[in-house]
Amino acid sequence: MFRFLVRRLLQTVPVLFVILTATFFMVRFVPGGPFTAEKSVAPEIQRNLEAYYGLNQPLWRQYLDYLGRLAHGDLGPSFKYTNRTVNEIIADKLPVSLELGAEALVIALALGLTAGIVAALRRNTWIDYAASSLAMTGICVPTFVMGPLLVLLFAIQLGWLNASGWYAWPDRLLPALTLGFVYAAYIARLTRGGMLEVLHQDFIRTARAKGASEIRIVFHHALRGALLPVVSFLGPAIAGILTGSFVIETIFQIPGLGREFVNSAFNRDYTLVLGTVILYATLLIALNLAVDIVLVWLNPRLKFE
Amino acid sequence: MTPPPSAPSIPPTFSVVAETEAGHSPWSDAWHRLGRNRLAVAGGCLLLVLAVACIVGPWFSAYSYEDQNLDLGAAPPGAQHWLGTDTLGRDLLVRILYGGRISLGVGLCATMVALSLGVTYGAIAGFFGGKTDMFLMRVVDIMYALPFTIFVILLMVFFGRNIVLLFLAIGAVEWLTMARIVRGQVMALKKMEFIEAAQVLGFGRRRIIFRHMIPNVLGPIIVYATLTIPAVMLLEAFLSFLGLGVQPPMSSWGTLIKDGAEKMEEFPWLILYPGAIFSLTLFSLNFVGDGLRDALDVRAAKD
Numbered sequence: 001m002f003r004f005l006v007r008r009l010l011q012t013v014p015v016l017f018v019i020l021t022a023t024f025f026m027v028r029f030v031p032g033g034p035f036t037a038e039k040s041v042a043p044e045i046q047r048n049l050e051a052y053y054g055l056n057q058p059l060w061r062q063y064l065d066y067l068g069r070l071a072h073g074d075l076g077p078s079f080k081y082t083n084r085t086v087n088e089i090i091a092d093k094l095p096v097s098l099e100l101g102a103e104a105l106v107i108a109l110a111l112g113l114t115a116g117i118v119a120a121l122r123r124n125t126w127i128d129y130a131a132s133s134l135a136m137t138g139i140c141v142p143t144f145v146m147g148p149l150l151v152l153l154f155a156i157q158l159g160w161l162n163a164s165g166w167y168a169w170p171d172r173l174l175p176a177l178t179l180g181f182v183y184a185a186y187i188a189r190l191t192r193g194g195m196l197e198v199l200h201q202d203f204i205r206t207a208r209a210k211g212a213s214e215i216r217i218v219f220h221h222a223l224r225g226a227l228l229p230v231v232s233f234l235g236p237a238i239a240g241i242l243t244g245s246f247v248i249e250t251i252f253q254i255p256g257l258g259r260e261f262v263n264s265a266f267n268r269d270y271t272l273v274l275g276t277v278i279l280y281a282t283l284l285i286a287l288n289l290a291v292d293i294v295l296v297w298l299n300p301r302l303k304f305e
Numbered sequence: 306m307t308p309p310p311s312a313p314s315i316p317p318t319f320s321v322v323a324e325t326e327a328g329h330s331p332w333s334d335a336w337h338r339l340g341r342n343r344l345a346v347a348g349g350c351l352l353l354v355l356a357v358a359c360i361v362g363p364w365f366s367a368y369s370y371e372d373q374n375l376d377l378g379a380a381p382p383g384a385q386h387w388l389g390t391d392t393l394g395r396d397l398l399v400r401i402l403y404g405g406r407i408s409l410g411v412g413l414c415a416t417m418v419a420l421s422l423g424v425t426y427g428a429i430a431g432f433f434g435g436k437t438d439m440f441l442m443r444v445v446d447i448m449y450a451l452p453f454t455i456f457v458i459l460l461m462v463f464f465g466r467n468i469v470l471l472f473l474a475i476g477a478v479e480w481l482t483m484a485r486i487v488r489g490q491v492m493a494l495k496k497m498e499f500i501e502a503a504q505v506l507g508f509g510r511r512r513i514i515f516r517h518m519i520p521n522v523l524g525p526i527i528v529y530a531t532l533t534i535p536a537v538m539l540l541e542a543f544l545s546f547l548g549l550g551v552q553p554p555m556s557s558w559g560t561l562i563k564d565g566a567e568k569m570e571e572f573p574w575l576i577l578y579p580g581a582i583f584s585l586t587l588f589s590l591n592f593v594g595d596g597l598r599d600a601l602d603v604r605a606a607k608d
Contacts, residue, residue, distance in 0.1 A: 015447050023459070030463040140587040142539055144546045144559075145580035148566040156570055243454040247546055251566065261455070262547055265462040273459070280452045288449075 001293075008292075012285050016278065020070075023277045024063055027270050053079060066274070075275035080267045086275040090257065094279070096166065097256035100179065100248065101241045103172055107180030108187055108237070113230070115184070116191025117218060120199065120226075131188060138185025143244060147178040147251040164253040175252045179244055183237045187230055194226035201225075228299055235291040239284050335524075338600040345596020348589035355586060359405035366399045382574055391564065391575055401579055404556040408583070411471060411557070412538040418476025419537070420530050423483025428514050428522075430484070431491030442488065445481050453478045457540070461549040471550065475540050479533050486529055490522040524601040531594035535587045542583065558583040 050056045054065060069076055075086035119131035141149075154174060155163035165171050198204065199222055207221050246258035257276060264272035339345055382397075390396055430441040457474045464470055494500060495518075503513050519526075538558075544550040545559025546566075553560070558579055565576030 011447075026459065026463065136588065136591065140535075140591060141580075141584045142542060142587070144542065144562055144566065145576070145584060148562075148569055148576050149580065152569055152573060152576075239452065239454075243452065246454075246458075247543060250547065262458060262462075265459055277452070277455055277459075280455055284452050 008289055015285065016281060019281045020274070020278055021063075023274055024066065025059075027268075027273055028059060030268070053077065070278075075278075076271040078269055078272050080264070080269040080272070086271050089260065089272060090275060090279060093255060093257040093260050096254060097242070097245050097249070097258055100172070100175055100245050100254065100256060101238075103176035104180035104183070104241050104245075105238065107176055108183035108241075111180070111184035112187025113191055115188040117195055117223070119188065119192045120195030121218070123196065132192070135185040135188045138181045143178050143182060144247050144251065146181060147174070147248060150174050150178055151251070164251075166252070166254045175248050175254060178251075179241060179248045182244075183241060186233060186237065190229045190233055191226060194229050195222060198222045198225040224298055228295065231291060231294050231298060235288045238287045242280065242283065335600040339596050342596040342599065344592045345600075348592035348596070351585065351589045352593065355405060355582070355589075356409060359402045359409060362402040363399055366396065391572075397575065397578060400556045400561060401558070401582055404558045404561050404579070405582070407468075407551055407555065407557040408538055408541060408559070409586075411468070411475070411541045412534045414472045415475040415479065415537040415541070416530055416533045418472055419479035419483055419533055420526070422476065423480035424487050424519060424526060426480070427484035427487030428491050428519060431488040432495065432510070432514050432518065434492070434495070438488070442485075445484055449481055454540075454543075457544065458547065458549060461544055468551065471541065471544070475537050478540065479537055483526070483529055483533070486525050487522055490525055491518050494518050494521055528594060528598045528601060531590065531597055535590040535594075538587065
C-alpha cells in the first residue's frame with residue numbers, strides 16, 4: 001500500500017508538470033493580454049505595468065520565475081485584481097466552491113444510494129419504475145435547465161427561497177440540489193445494477209438461509225459489493241461536480257472559484273488562470289487516487305499495483 | 306421458401322441462401338429485438354421527426370432565425386408565432402429548429418471525431434499489446450485524470466469561438482472511453498481463430514485491424530457512439546451556456562436556454578420550450594442507446 005501510494009504520487013509530478021507547462025504557454029500565445037483594455041493606457045504606463053509584473057522578460061525567463069515561485073507555494077500576483085495575490089483569491093473563493101460541491105455530493109449519495117437500493121429490492125414494482133424514471137429525468141435534464149426551472153418554481157412562483165445569492169443556509173438548497181441531482185441519478189442506476197447483480201449470488205442465499213434479517217443482508221452483505229461501480233464512478237463524478245459548479249455558480253450568482261476561473265480566462269489574468277488550473281488538476285488527481293484506494297479496500301481481490 | 310412465381314429466372318438456391326441469412330444474421334436479430342423495445346422505437350421516431358423538422362422546417366417558415374421585430378418584442382405563444390418570440394421579436398420556433406441543426410450537428414460531428422480517434426487508438430493498443438499497449442493505455446489513464454472541461458473552456462475563450470474548434474475540442478474529450486472499450490474487445494478478439502487464420506494467410510496488420518477486427522467490435526462501438534452523442538450535446542450546451550459556444554445571431558439549444566434563463570422571470574416560455582426540446586432529445590438518444598445495448602447484448606459498454 002505504501003509503495004503504491006509513493007509510486008502514484010511520483011507519477012502525478014510529471015503529469016502536473018506537463019499540465020502546468022502546456023497551460024503556461026497556451027495562455028501566453030493567445031492574442032490579447034491582461035492590459036489590453038477598451039481604453040488604451042499610455043505606453044509609458046503600459047511599459048511600467050509590464051515591468052512590474054515581469055512581462056517584459058523573455059518568455060522562458062518568466063516561465064522559470066513562475067516555477068521558482070510555485071516551488072514555494074506562491075502563485076503570483078493577480079493581473080486584474082490589483083494588490084491581490086492569486087493565493088488570496090483562491091483562499092477566498094475556493095471554500096465556497098468546495099462547500100457547494102460537498103453539499104451536492106452528499107445530496108447525490110443520499111438520494112442515489114437510497115433510490116438505487118430500494119429500486120433493486122422492489123424490482124419491477126411501481127417503486128422501481130418511479131425511481132428509474134426519476135433517474136432518467138436526472139440524466140436527461142441538464143443542470144442549466146433544471147436550475148432555472150427550480151428557481152422559476154421555488155423562488156419566483158412560490159417565493160419560498162431566494163433566486164440567487166449565498167448568504168444563509170436556505171440559499172444552499174437549490175444550487176446543491178441542482179448540481180447533485182444528475183449525479184444522484186447516475187448513482188441510483190449504478191447502485192440498482194450493482195445490487196441486482198450481488199443479490200443473485202450464493203453468499204446472499206446462504207445469508208438468507210441462515211436467517212439473517214433483510215436489513216443485515218442489504219447493509220452487511222450486499223452493499224459492499226454493490227458499491228464497487230458507484231465508487232469507480234465517484235472519480236469522474238467529483239470531477240464533474242467541481243467543474244459543473246461553474247454553471248451553477250453562474251446561474252445562482254455564487255461567489256465561488258468556478259465563476260472566477262471563467263472570468264479570469266476572459267480577462268487574460270494569466271496567473272489566476274494558471275493557479276486555478278493547477279489547483280483543479282491537483283484536486284482531481286488526489287481525489288482519483290483516493291477513489292482507487294477505497295476501491296481496493298472494498299474489494300480485497302484487487303491489489304494495489 | 307420458394308421463389309415468387311413472378312421471378313422464375315432466379316435460381317431457387319440463391320433465394321434460400323438469402324432467406325436464411327436474413328433470418329439468422331446477428332444484425333437482423335438485433336434489429337428485431339430493437340423493434341420490440343417500445344421506448345427505443347419511440348425515441349428513434351422522435352429523433353427522426355426532430356431531425357427532419359430541424360433540417361426542413363426553417364425553409365417553410367415565414368420567419369428567419371435573425372428577423373427581428375422590435376415592435377412585437379417578446380410575445381407569448383400564439384397563432385402567429387407558435388412558440389412565441391424572444392425579446393427582439395424573433396420567432397422562437399424557427400430559432401429552436403435552427404439551433405437544433407447546430408446542436409444535432411455538433412453532436413454528430415464531435416461524436417465522429419471521438420469515434421475515429423478512439424477506435425483507431427484502442428484498436429492499435431489492443432492489437433499490438435505488450436509495451437505499445439502499456440504506453441498507450443497509460444497515456445489514456447493520465448488523460449482521464451485531467452480536468453478536460455477546464456481545458457475546453459480555456460481553448461474556447463482563447464482561440465475564438467469557432468465551430469470547428471468546438472467539434473475538435475469536444476471530440477478530443479470524449480474519445481478516451483471509446484479507446485478503452487475497443488482495446489478490451491480487440492484484446493479478446495485477437496485470440497480468436499479467424500484472426501489467427503488471417504495472420505497465417507499473411508494479411509497485413511492494417512488489413513487485419515480494419516477489415517477483420519473493427520467490424521467485429523462494431524456492436525459496442527455503435528452503442529457507445531449513441532450514448533456519446535447526448536454527452537457531446539450536453540458539453541456543447543454547457544459551453545454555450547457559459548457564453549463560449551455558438552455566437553449570436555446564430556443559436557444553438559444551449560444559447561437559447563442561456564438567453565431564456567436570463568429572461569425567464571417575465572417570459573418563461575423562452576426557457577421552457579428550448580429546455581423541453583433539448584431534454585426530449587437527450588431522453589430519446591438515451592432510450593435508443595439503451596435499446597441498442599440490450600438488442601446487441603453488449604456488456605462492455607456498461608459503465
